[in-house]
Amino acid sequence: MSTAQGARARARTEVAAAIKDEARRxxxxxxxxKLSLRAVARELGMVSSALYRYFPSRDELLTALIIDAYDSLGEAAEAAYAKVSGESPARxxxxxxxxxxxWALARPHEYALIYGSPVPGYTAPSTTVPAAARVGLLLIGIVRDAYRDKGVAQWKLPAELQPEARRMxxxxxxxxxxxxVVVLIGAWAQLFGLVNFEVFGQFxxxxEDRGTFFRHxxxxxxxxxGLVYPQSGAKER
Amino acid sequence: MSTAQGARARARTEVAAAIKDEARRxxxxxxxxKLSLRAVARELGMVSSALYRYFPSRDELLTALIIDAYDSLGEAAEAAYAKVSGESPARxxxxxxxxxxxWALARPHEYALIYGSPVPGYTAPSTTVPAAARVGLLLIGIVRDAYRDKGVAQWKLPAELQPEARRMxxxxxxxxxxxxVVVLIGAWAQLFGLVNFEVFGQFxxxxEDRGTFFRHxxxxxxxxxGLVYPQSGAKER
DNA sequence: GCACAATCAAGAGCACTGCTCTTGCTTTGG
DNA sequence: CCAAAGCAAGAGCAGTGCTCTTGATTGTGC
Structure with missing residues (x-):
């Protein structure tokens, strides 16, 4: 049968998906x-050692969840972008x-996995890099379109920063x-500073009214x- | 002896301090x-159960380390402030x-303890609140002094944010x-966004030249x- | 000065974890 | 059809946080 091997492979990916789902739960x-391989296996009705055939270690399972989380966040961001693609760059x-x-408020633990402190002992494997870049690339794209369209306001850079700015x-x-680009990268990091403080309870x-505070x-x-923000207003005094 | 009870108490605090030191190590x-109570006890030449007389649980030990970390960071910030108290508010x-x-780059794990994702299962006990506020209060103080002195530039707020702004x-x-105050709180969170991204490897x-990037x-x-920053320059275009 | 009470270290033990290795069974491909 | 590969299961190891009990040491009120 041509589906013979396919059935094996399909079963394999299905079990792997079930493991990831339960782990996400x-x-x-x-x-x-507190994510425990044994508990995941228990919940899935299998024995813990069987699980190691799908993920070679707990950290590898976590890495898979991290990549999925990056992708999920990227998709959410891109979906939101698609809905307002006709509006002004600032919007x-x-x-x-x-x-x-x-996205972060709805899944604080998944968010913590990717933008909180790195988990257990590991250092982020390079597999995660492309998925991690999605939100950043989206923000860059917004500014790029605005810049191509009618330019954006720019800051003057101190001389000492100019080589690095050119590199970036x-x-x-x-x-x-x-x-x-320099202010863009800064704003990228600062955005997640705001989200971090809200998700991790520093606010x-x-x-109190964190929604309007964040929007502002x-x-x-x-x-x-450099995007023109409606009603942003100039500084006074 | 008047030192009799004192000796007991002193021994107790000394052992507690030794435990915290080893835990910090x-x-x-x-x-x-990977911080393990048993490993700490082992290193200190005592048995694990003896350690529970000083800290009722692993989480309590971690909480003590968190408070110490907040204090240490607060002291570092205040020391830095003291050195430049004569200069401009922006400086x-x-x-x-x-x-x-x-401070964060020198102790990434301690930093992660306080500004990364909250550890294991716990929710931050209210004991940590005063220590956590030190850096924020210091920043508020800088702006306050500048404001009293010659005022600071201000943004206009959208109407929807004004009640919350007054509250804050x-x-x-x-x-x-x-x-x-509104931009101050935002800047506070954004500062830690920058530090987070650098410490946790997102940069x-x-x-590359993260020092000058951060300074900028x-x-x-x-x-x-609203602080006047030397050579900050106005926007162009 | 002494007995009582509080404090402490130590050990054994429980339930749990990640992970490995071995044993069998099922499925797959030549 | 049979060897090879994939798989689940069980036993077992070393480690964890935490509790309870047992003795010894220490500080205090009579």
């Missing part, structure tokens, strides 16, 4: 630290930021001026990278 | 996840930011205008909260 329920930017925030621009977006007893902060970031 | 070496701001960054200002800094293969980004944050 436990991750959402108890956090990465696109804010929409993507809000999508990241909402060459690697990430050769069609954008270094001045823009408890500090910010994301708008400020858009303005900072 | 293992934390720095292997990370929070003070940047100095404190850089102190935070350097009332709680955190009644003597500052809500417009300033690998993206930013911190300067931009200072400018954003």
């Amino acid at each position: 436990q991750l959402a329920a108890e956090g990465a630290a 696109q930017w804010v929409a993507v930021c809000e999508a990241v925030r909402e 621009a060459e690697d990430l977006a050769p069609d954008l001026p270094p001045e823009v 408890n007893r500090v910010v 902060a994301a708008g400020q970031l858009a303005h900072h990278v | 293992q934390l720095a070496a292997e990370g929070a996840a 003070q701001w940047v100095a404190v930011c850089e102190a935070v960054r350097e 200002a009332e709680d955190l800094a009644p003597d500052l205008p809500p417009e300033v 690998n293969r993206v930013v 980004a911190a300067g931009q944050l200072a400018h954003h909260v």
